[in-house]
Amino acid sequence: MMMSDELFEYAPAPESRSVVRIEESYGLFIDGEFVSAKQTFPTIDPATEEVLAEVSEAGAEEVDLAVDAARTAFEKVWGPMPGRERAKYLYRIARIIQERSRELAVLESVDNGKPIRETRDFDLPQVAAHFFHYAGWADKLEYAGYGTTPIGVAGQIIPWNFPLLMLAWKIAPALACGNTVVLKPAETTPLTALAFADICRQAELPPGVVNIVTGGPETGRLLVEHPGIDKIAFTGSTEVGKRIARAVAGTGKRLGLELGGKGANIVFDDAPLDQAVEGVVNSIFFNQGQVCCAGSRLLVQESVAEELMTRLKERMATLRVGDPLDKNTDVGAINSAVQLATIGELVASGEAEGAERWSLECELPERGFWFAPTIFTEVAQSHRIAREEIFGPVVSVLTFRTPAEAVEKANNTPYGLSAGVWTEKGSRILSMAQRLRAGVVWANTFNQFDPASPFGGYKESGFGREGGRQGLEAYLVR
Amino acid sequence: MSAKKKDAAEAPARLRVRKTYKLFIGGAFPRSESGRSYVVNDSRGEFLANASHASRKDVRDAVVAARKAFGGWSGRTPYNRGQILYRIAEMLEGRRRQFVEELRDTGLSREDAETEVDAAVDRWVWYAGWADKIAQVAGSVNPVAGPFLNVSTPEPTGVVGVLAPSGTPLLGLVSVLAPAIVTGNTAVVVADSPLVAITFAEVLATSDLPSGVVNVLTGPRVELAPWLAGHMDVNAIDLAGASEELANACEEAAAGNLKRVLRGLGTDWSADPGTVRMTALLETKTVWHPIGV
Amino acid sequence: MTDALSVTPTNELRGILHGLPGVDQVGVEARAARLGTRSIKNESKARAIDLAISMVDLTTLEGSDTPGKVRAMCTKAVRTAPGAPAVAAVCVYPDLVKVAVDELRGSGVGVASVATAFPSGRAPLAVKLEDTRQAVADGASEIDMVIDRGAFLAGDYAKVHDEIVAVKQACGSAHLKVILETGELATYDNVRRASWLAMLAGADFIKTSTGKIQPAATAPVVLLMLQAVRDFRERHGRMVGVKPAGGIRTTKDAIKLLVQVNEVAGPDWLDPHWFRIGASSLLNDLLMQREKLATGVYSGPDYFTLD
Secondary structure, three states, rough: OOOOOOOEEEEEEEEHHHHHHOOOEEOOOOOOEEOOEEEEEEEEEEOOOOOEEEEEEHHHHHHHHHHHHHHHHHHHHHHOOOOHHHHHHHHOOOOOOOOHHHHHHHHHHHOOOOOOHHHHHHHHHHHHHHHHHHHHHOOOOOHOOOOOEEEOOEEEEEEOOOOOHHHHHHHHHHOOOOOOOEEEOOOOOOOHHHHHHHHHHHOOOOOEEEEEOOOOHHHHHHHHHHHOOOOOEEOOOOOHHHHHHHHHHOOOOOOEOOOOOEEOOOOOOOOOHHHHHHHHHHHHHHHHHHOOOOOOOEEEEHHHHHHHHHHHHHEEEOEEOOOEEOOOOOOOOOEEEEEEEEHHHHHHHHOOOOOOOEEEOOOOOOOOOOOOOOOEEEEOOHHHHHHHOOOOOEEEEEEEEEEHHHHHHHHHHOOOEEEEEEOHHHHHHHHHHHHHOEEEEOOOOOOOOOOOEEOOOOOEEOOEEOHHHHHHHHHHHO | OOOOOOHHOOOOOOOOOOOOOOOOOOEOOOOOOOOOEEEEEEOOEEEEEEEEEOOHHHHHHHHHHHHHHHHHHOOOOOHHHHHHHHHHHHHHHHOHHHHHHHHHHOOHHHHHHHHHHHHHHHHHHHHHHOOOOOHEEEEEEEOOOOOOOEEEEEEEEEEEEEEEEOOOOOHHHHHHHHHHOOOOOOEEEEEEHHHHHHHHHHHHOOOOOOOOOOEEEEHHHHHHHHHHHOOOOOOOEEEEOOHHHHHHHHHHHHHOOOOOEEEEOOOOOOOOOHHHHOOOOEEEEEEEEEOOO | OOOEEEEOOOOHHHHHHHHHOOHHHHHHHHHHHHHHHOOOOHHHHHHHHHHHHHHHHEEEOOOOOOOHHHHHHHHHHOOOOOOOOOEEEEEHHHHHHHHHHOOOOOOOOOEEEEEEOOOOOOHHHHHHHHHHHHHHOOOOOOEEEEOHHHHHHHHOOHHHHHHHHEEEEEEEEEEEEEOHHHHHHHHHHHHHHHHHHHHHOOEEEOOOOOOOOOOOOOHHHHHHHHHHHHHHHHOOOOOOEEEEEEOOOOOHHHHHHHHHHHHHHHHHHOOOOOOOEEEEEEHHHHHHHHHHHOOOOOOOOHHHOOO
């Protein structure tokens, strides 16, 4: 660990893994039952590379079963059920999540590699809040302005960066509107979705309303192309999003996509500087930077660039990288070897293209997938690290001279998911917020989320919104 | 060629001055860069005009014009956009007789043609009024669980490709175009009935609508639509006027840059349109700011 | 600029103070709260507790204080508990300085006196200076003065500044702690400005509160003051200490403060010379937790003296 030579070293403060029992193997959750598939695949702890469990891989047969179960549940039970009854199921689920939050937080940290501080203080409270929020919508749809007719069976494919939270973002509004779902968690982080299946059983949710099919890209493809699916909701990379959009074209299926980003975090010279430094840290090192809306491009006004970089590096020196289950860990493990390789490849390109790299000096564990928090300066818009999503703890710093230049650089990307603005001047905030082409603009803050707040992208960052009243639109017939 | 031979005795005392139907791009009326044209006949097969046969390069030019106009148009105050749209309705009303005649050429009875023009004017007026209201209906102040002001506002998505619907040449065109531009988008329209569409462009050109906000192309949709659907600087496409087959191809091409695709939203242009054609071309932007002293 | 003794024009000070970066309330509170989630365990906790004890300014500032009460507190200050370190200093009213000095002679524990018409500071400058001189003459090694909050809020920065300069002069070799009374300054921007104003005027320490006004030493206020001393050293090369006081009662509170010192100002400040905690009941809680760590069982108040 760091700071070993300092007077006040923090002793390890590990959260106990005993609060969660991980099975040796898991089946698929179809029609209220766990059923095993022919194929299985391992899921590992990215901090140790230890195999946690064998998980079933859903093939064509199992996806058929899941879609059929969802269809039957939609037609017979969930679709016709009065909204107030659906609401109570969702409230129940929200409560059980709160009750089991410690267990779920540990499980998420173990399977994903993210720090327990984040799963405990961010992911789990947000998951419960999301179900709680949408529970209340179930019997109020006629006031939302999007009609009250559910679409039918939703196929939902979610990423590995916020496994349970993305599940909540998908399942809560779908169920509130009267749809049933077949959800595929990411290949590397299936465990909390399977724990959620158990929560559905504890809540006595009617069988078939929620079906969880684990698997890889092939399972995802089967789900996308399944004729029994009425709506596809996908969160993941822009590349896969485009593939899905092509596959869905002409089928009449509704589609919602929440994809990649290359968010610009803009710091003016009159910014509340210490909070801006904090905002930068939060924008790119939260969840190891594996966040689609990360502020991966830091645009700093030239007149304050040097001071900001000095303060940023000082602040970064206090980041604690290591065991995700240690309550003092700020930066945990990268989710997979594949993702680590992607980060490494892009970072190498940054160095090769002439940007200046500064990485935090810290001891990284020998096993597992780790990447030290990294800053690139002397970055030009044309560098790959300024254009491509790295999806890791790496920030590319560019400078600007005027507000117009900041806007121009910020918008100069095919993405349009998030942006940040730091300045004490109110009118400038409003002007910047207006001109930035991004679905969420954080002014004097970053990476804030709330179930009541619509989230989603412009341009190639996808379409449709999740969260709030606007989030209902995706699950109702228009 | 169906222009009938006419006897010398039939020559009128005064020869009517015809209009050349060209394209409408960036506020100007150029011919197609390809130099091509095609014959437009009336419903009885009589020659009406040679319409410009737009090419893929005209699509390209139109998109450039639309993109150039986007910043200014979306940056106008909603009140100003509403006024300009209302002005367009005024101009449309003023040309009522001309549109009735052009619609009759497409085969409509006088009564049906008059009904369609009236409906088109009324629809345009209806949409004009939305300019400064849609944000209040589609936007929200969100009660988040923290010390933040959190506001969601609808914003135009950008450049919209529009395949104008068939059947109701003016009402259909108006019903897909008005909801696209009233919120600040700019549009490239591939027209269905070329003559009505270009006459409508003349209305736009005389209504203080900034150049490039609407661009009208005439020519075969199967030829032009795929270029529009595949264009990486187009943000959305309305497939109202596409056949099933063409729409499928366009939808697939639109995936290239993840365009918003409008399809299956209903084509009964006499029905209450609702807000769906506007909201489908809007992005929701959510802005957060801390609340503190 | 650091130890300016001349009368400073308000305009110049305004330029400096209003040129400091603003403070976003939500951001600073979120950062402070997050630092508060650090989990300090086992040997780290043991070290932290002893460090915290050695940083305590054991304080009694009551109208009912008597020589007997002060003498008892001084005894406790030296003999905190078997094996535990002594506190840094005691802190008393000026008229009781002599009692404390007599009691603590040779112990290594300092005597701090509040001064300058504590806690309101509402007295003529001459009275404040005499208050200070008397305490120093009676043997106080540290003076805890209060700033003129009224003048500060009225924008009369020069008055506040020059008063601190004058008190500093009256202190002679005694260390000057400048109490900002952040609870009356109302905004975080003011806390930052007042911190800089005090440092520019020559403060050896900046201190949050008198303990008579709520809120007192809140986590965000301490965080801001730690940032101020960090930035001041960077710009002027002089180190200034920080003393939170008021409302710090539990070991958990004290450890959170040390985490802040460590991560915001840096480990250089993890020293009684640069960081003090003004408290009274805190000491016994620290001693109780210390006992728990040593024996493995929870202790009770009956096992610690109430002096």
